[in-house]
Amino acid sequence: MTESNEPTGWRVAVIGAGPAGCFTAGQLLRDPRVAEVAVIERRLAPFGLIRYGVAPDHEPIRRVATVLARTLADPRCRYFGGVDAGTVLDLGVLRRHFHAVVLAAGASRHHPLGIPGEDLDGVMPAGSFVNWYNGHPEAAHPVDLSGPSVVIVGHGNVALDTARMLLRDPGEFAATDMPPEVAEALARSTVREVHLVGRRGPAQAAFGATELREVFGIPDLLVEIDPADLLLDPASAEEAESPATARMLEAFRAVAHAPARHTPHRVRLRFHFRRSPSAFRGEGHVREVVLTPNRLEGPAGQVRPVPLERAEERLPCSMALLATGFVASAWASLPWDTGHARHERGRVLEPEAGLGGVYAAGWIKRGARGLVGQTKADSTETAATLLDDLAGAEAADVSGSSGLEGLLKEAGVRWVSWPEWQRLDAEEIRRGAEAGKSRLRFESEEAMFRFLDGGK
Ligand SMILES: Cc1cc2nc3c(=O)[nH]c(=O)nc-3n(C[C@H](O)[C@H](O)[C@H](O)COP(=O)(O)OP(=O)(O)OC[C@H]3O[C@@H](n4cnc5c(N)ncnc54)[C@H](O)[C@@H]3O)c2cc1C
Incomplete structure (x- = not known):
């Protein structure tokens, strides 16, 4: 001792x-x-x-x-x-x-929604999509972006990140460390519409105002928010007094009440509030998501969605990302x-x-x-x-x-070891400089080991 x-x-x-x-x-x-x-x-x-x-x-x-x-x-x-x-x-x-x-x-870890159709092709956790565009060693390849419209379930910053990746002009990623095959797939993407679906109202969304404005600033983007969705019930109005929520709602209102600024547009983003997905449908591949409208119930701080006894709504989609948390x-x-x-x-x-x-x-x-x-x-x-x-x-x-x-x-x-990581890091930056990018990542962990062992 x-x-x-x-x-x-x-x-x-x-x-x-x-x-x-x-x-x-x-x-x-x-x-x-x-x-x-x-x-x-x-x-x-x-x-x-x-x-x-x-x-x-x-x-x-x-x-x-x-x-x-x-x-x-x-x-x-x-x-x-x-x-x-x-x-x-x-x-x-x-x-x-x-x-x-x-x-x-x-x-x-992704927490499944537990609804029918979640295992259809084209339905995936947002984390898998994030892994893909960031070149994570366990990322699934390739991601199919050949359809016209994507539904993202979840109203937080991860949902906004994935929407931004799909909506931004892919040329703007050229100088970043996005893997080249991902940048190429985004350049070929035919996705023109993204729908952001949340089960509660705008006052309960977890978007950051800065992150929202960043998305709203995408050139040639038409943002669609129904101004009626921004009318708050008393409990939501109380929640909206928090500075972060107030800033978020201000960002929404600025867009909802603006004249249709971006027509004609290249891409479209639509916000859906008080809607819960109840099923994904399609034969083998997702074709639509079924949404159940909700009303909000409960006091400020505990506002929860209660399904309405109304006809379901169907939203066609070629891909669905589940950004409902980890x-x-x-x-x-x-x-x-x-x-x-x-x-x-x-x-x-x-x-x-x-x-x-x-x-x-x-x-x-x-x-x-x-x-x-x-x-x-x-x-x-x-x-x-x-x-x-x-x-x-x-x-x-x-x-x-x-x-x-x-x-x-x-x-x-x-x-x-740390010195070995420093060698890998320096090599990624060197390869990036050659390619006009901030960094060019090794394509796999095996490739990292090969480089350390003296191979290429
Ligand atoms: C998609 C996404 C985008 C984000 N964007 C932003 C942003 O723009 N700005 C911002 O401020 N925040 C952002 N965040 C939040 C930020 O990333 C988190 O606050 C932060 O990373 C949490 O840090 P952490 O160390 O707890 O977890 P992590 O960053 O997840 O780190 C955990 C580490 O533990 C390792 N690990 C796991 N299991 C084991 C094991 N069994 N043995 C050894 N190692 C293990 C993992 O490989 C990982 O490296 C984002 C989060 C996500 C998901």
């Missing part, structure tokens, strides 16, 4: 190199009592949704990666890219090798709430004899909502809780990342 609370002695493992993992690691490394932070990431590339979620035309947010990279480059930080902490390792092993383990694995997969043996870990200020499990405590940060802690700024704030809280716990506990002698390396070697796992 080392002496308790020995300065420079604490060893922490962080699972996930997205914003939450990197922000938490960064906070921990500010404390000189922390000897090392091992960041274990399933993908070879770090940065989570900054690389594989944020849209290619949101370059300023993508640049957050530069800040996160500073933490991963810290001499007391060890990066293990390509190691799945849920399969290759398990939590018990990590708790024995580290004084604490932080779960920052995000929330990427949930975090439960980790065996950990206390869990719907879609995220149960925790107290980030603490999930207390340290106990011979086992480090378990903590959570980011989307796995608070559920899949909120921007990078909120993820930073909750990571700071988690790091503070963890450091408080360690300061009050007897610190056992643990092997940390050298023990972890031994385990991985024994299991024959090939991982990517």
Whole structure:
């Protein structure tokens, strides 16, 4: 055993190199009592949704990666890219090798709607579409954009991102890091109409006003909102007093009451409020979505949709994207709430004899909502809780990342170290410069390994 609370002695493992993992690691490394932070990431590339979620035309947010990279480059930080902490390792092993383990694995699982026709071709989780246009290693290829109209279910920023990808002039992605085959597919796309369907009213939508205005600013786009939809019932009017909702509604009103500015138009975007999808129909491939109209019921803060006994409506579509949110997969043996870990200020499990405590940060802690700024704030809280716990506990002698390396070697796992990632990163930027893009990504993780091993 080392002496308790020995300065420079604490060893922490962080699972996930997205914003939450990197922000938490960064906070921990500010404390000189922390000897090392091992960041274990399933993908070879770090940065989570900054690389594989944020849209290619949101370059300023993508640049957050530069800040996160500073933490991963810290001499007391060890990066293990390509190691799945849920399969290759398990939590018990990590708790024995580290004084604490932080779960920052995000929330990427799609929660099905549970309605007929969801398995038809052309119906897919919005996350799969996002994976495709961001070149995620597990993305399904190709995506068929040969139809005229797409229905997107969900009224949040992920729905808006996917709509923007379908509606923007594809030439505008040329200089971004969008994979060339995706840019080519978008250039060939015959999609001319996007429908955004939400089960409640505009006051309950989760769009950001900035994100809405960005979409409304697309040249040659006709936006259709029924002004009657913007008349609010008393509970919705009360909800609309929150500044974020008020800004969102202002953005809607500016468009709904504007004279038809964009006629003739190239593409069309229509908002549908108080409509729930009840089925997708088609033979093999989706042809239409059946919508059930709702009325809203309940007090402010708890407004919920109640189906109306009215004839169903049918909306023809050639593709349907389900942007109804993500949930975090439960980790065996950990206390869990719907879609995220149960925790107290980030603490999930207390340290106990011979086992480090378990903590959570980011989307796995608070559920899949909120921007990078909120993820930073909750990571700071988690790091503070963890450091408080360690300061009050007897610190056992643990092997940390050298023990972890031994385990991985024994299991024959090939991982990517930080210097190796820096080589991959530099190569993507070099290839991008040649192609007139900010970055040209490797086409697969196998190709990354081939490059590292001296091939092309
Ligand atoms: C489509 C989309 C667009 C977005 N656009 C914006 C935007 O424009 N601006 C903005 O501010 N925010 C945006 N966000 C929100 C932002 O991405 C999140 O706030 C943030 O990424 C959450 O961070 P996280 O670290 O909790 O999760 P993630 O970013 O998902 O990181 C989790 C990491 O854990 C890894 N991991 C998972 N399981 C394991 C395992 N078993 N072992 C090892 N590693 C594992 C994952 O590979 C991933 O790298 C967007 C989100 C989405 C989904």
